[in-house]
Amino acid sequence: MPDKQFDYDVLYIGSGHGTFDGAIPLAAKGYKVAVVEADLIGGTCPNRGCNAKIILDMPVALRRQFEDLNGVVTGGVAIDWSQNVAHKDEVIGVLPGFIGGLLDSVHIDVIHGKGVLEDPHTVSIDGTLKTAGKIVIATGLRPNRLDIPGIDLAHDSSDFMNLTKMPKKITIIGAGYIAMEFATIASATGADVTVLLRGDKALRAFHQEFVETIISDLEKHGVAFKRETSVTELKAAGDQIEVLTSDGQSSTTDWVLDATGRIPNVENIGLEKVGVHYTAKGVTVNDHLQTSVPSIYASGDVIDKTQPKLTPTAIFESKYLSAQFAGESSDPIKYPVIPSVVFTTPRLAKAGVSPETAAAAPSDYTVSANHIPDDWYRQASKETLGDNLLVFDKAHHLVGATEVSNQAENVINSLLPAIEFKFGPAELNRLVYLFPSITSAAYGQL
Ligand SMILES: Cc1cc2nc3c(=O)[nH]c(=O)nc-3n(C[C@H](O)[C@H](O)[C@H](O)COP(=O)(O)OP(=O)(O)OC[C@H]3O[C@@H](n4cnc5c(N)ncnc54)[C@H](O)[C@@H]3O)c2cc1C
Numbered sequence: 001m002p003d004k005q006f007d008y009d010v011l012y013i014g015s016g017h018g019t020f021d022g023a024i025p026l027a028a029k030g031y032k033v034a035v036v037e038a039d040l041i042g043g044t045c046p047n048r049g050c051n052a053k054i055i056l057d058m059p060v061a062l063r064r065q066f067e068d069l070n071g072v073v074t075g076g077v078a079i080d081w082s083q084n085v086a087h088k089d090e091v092i093g094v095l096p097g098f099i100g101g102l103l104d105s106v107h108i109d110v111i112h113g114k115g116v117l118e119d120p121h122t123v124s125i126d127g128t129l130k131t132a133g134k135i136v137i138a139t140g141l142r143p144n145r146l147d148i149p150g151i152d153l154a155h156d157s158s159d160f161m162n163l164t165k166m167p168k169k170i171t172i173i174g175a176g177y178i179a180m181e182f183a184t185i186a187s188a189t190g191a192d193v194t195v196l197l198r199g200d201k202a203l204r205a206f207h208q209e210f211v212e213t214i215i216s217d218l219e220k221h222g223v224a225f226k227r228e229t230s231v232t233e234l235k236a237a238g239d240q241i242e243v244l245t246s247d248g249q250s251s252t253t254d255w256v257l258d259a260t261g262r263i264p265n266v267e268n269i270g271l272e273k274v275g276v277h278y279t280a281k282g283v284t285v286n287d288h289l290q291t292s293v294p295s296i297y298a299s300g301d302v303i304d305k306t307q308p309k310l311t312p313t314a315i316f317e318s319k320y321l322s323a324q325f326a327g328e329s330s331d332p333i334k335y336p337v338i339p340s341v342v343f344t345t346p347r348l349a350k351a352g353v354s355p356e357t358a359a360a361a362p363s364d365y366t367v368s369a370n371h372i373p374d375d376w377y378r379q380a381s382k383e384t385l386g387d388n389l390l391v392f393d394k395a396h397h398l399v400g401a402t403e404v405s406n407q408a409e410n411v412i413n414s415l416l417p418a419i420e421f422k423f424g425p426a427e428l429n430r431l432v433y434l435f436p437s438i439t440s441a442a443y444g445q446l
């Protein structure tokens with residue numbers, strides 16, 4: 001029950017999904033909760049991550065559908081970038097107020113400013129001290145900055161999403177989620193895009209054959225990929241930027257996106273002073289998301305973890321902590337199957353046991369392969385490329401799926417209950433789906 005010796009029962013540092021999905025139900029149960037936020041309420045995902053990005057991607061995905069249905073649908077489709085950004089701003093602009101309103105509705109104190117740990121129960125916010133029985137570090141990640149001369153000439157993902165005019169020529173450093181998604185958006189909007197890969201692989205956590213499908217499709221759409229090419233320096237060259245690379249070459253571009261990863265916000269928040277352990281990957285926690293200081297927990301992207309640093313993971317963790325703090329459970333955290341998707345066109349999505357794990361243990365798993373254009377439902381939208389791999393255990397339960405296609409995120413989402421709850425024939429036979437639909441197409445393959 002609420003503890004009267006502190007200002008709050010729980011104080012969260014950061015207001016992203018690692019906080020608010022759990023803080024709101026906790027406060028609704030009568031616990032006294034505070035949220036400290038140095039920037040926009042709601043954190044990265046709504047303001048400069050998932051929500052913002054997917055709005056900019058909507059016309060890009062639509063353009064792809066038009067392209068596929070070319071001949072059936074006639075007339076060109078061009079993306080007006082400034083309208084696209086204006087639309088994004090209109091939709092996400094209200095989100096901090098909306099999320100702030102949800103916090104307010106359950107009497108959570110929102111304190112604006114930078115939170116710094118002073119002791120195991122005290123946080124200072126720009127000089128004001130607040131105490132809490134429990135403190136949650138949910139400070140998230142920030143963009144990595146390459147350590148090369150001239151890096152100040154490069155930009156990050158937030159700058160890209162706020163561009164008022166799409167540059168003619170864009171160079172992207174890195175080949176992870178942000179690089180591939182933003183290369184897709186920029187190219188579809190008319191930019192001449194070059195992606196520089198330090199090694200020879202993009203999207204390392206995904207099935208490489210499917211990653212190559214995306215790369216060759218982007219290449220067909222004009223994106224250049226240069227592998228084994230590290231950037232050594234950026235130089236101002238009039239209105240342009242000169243990009244010097246490890247192969248001794250140099251090229252000019254209008255705009256550079258440094259998409260070399262995101263790093264945890266663990267510095268200058270008092271972790272050393274209070275004794276909270278952390279690594280370069282984030283705050284170290286036990287199986288109750290508790291740090292090395294028992295009254296201090298961590299949630300969301302700032303945790304050093306093996307699970308993907310994504311919004312669904314942050315939501316699950318903040319809800320887990322909420323139930324712990326309310327005394328509803330004392331179980332260690334047990335992560336469900338966490339799906340992930342790269343919003344390129346086509347999309348690349350996956351969940352559960354990977355084809356690589358299955359291939360390494362052929363006595364435990366079987367894998368079935370499906371070519372997307374063979375399915376009549378995908379023929380309806382003239383999808384011309386795409387594949388999936390479905391992984392089954394010995395009892396023929398679906399335990400993993402990975403797909404590259406225009407509708408991969410919806411296929412993987414549809415299959416998720418079967419993977420998480422290990423549906424067998426009895427459960428599968430009880431499920432009927434709206435027909436025709438992507439879900440019925442997805443289950444038709446099992
Ligand atoms: C461009 C981009 C696209 C993305 N797209 C997707 C997607 O499509 N799907 C998906 O699942 N995930 C996506 N992500 C990842 C997703 O945004 C994160 O996983 C999610 O936001 C993590 O939530 P969080 O609460 O842990 O951290 P954040 O949302 O980063 O919140 C942390 C908050 O803490 C605040 N803060 C930091 N230090 C302090 C301090 N000392 N005092 C006070 N406040 C502080 C920050 O200002 C921030 O608001 C994307 C990320 C980016 C950058």
Ligand SMILES: NC(=O)c1ccc[n+]([C@@H]2O[C@H](COP(=O)([O-])OP(=O)(O)OC[C@H]3O[C@@H](n4cnc5c(N)ncnc54)[C@H](O)[C@@H]3O)[C@@H](O)[C@H]2O)c1
Nearest residue numbers: 174175176177178179198259260261262309310341342343
């Ligand atoms: N669809 C989604 O769910 C989505 C979309 C965008 C971002 N995100 C989240 O944001 C995080 C950050 O995305 P990201 O794309 O910045 O990171 P990432 O970790 O996915 O990719 C980083 C890329 O930079 C490369 N790199 C790293 N150091 C480098 C160096 N010194 N020189 C050259 N290349 C280097 C890596 O090899 C990799 O290709 C993701 O891990 C994910 O959690 C998710």
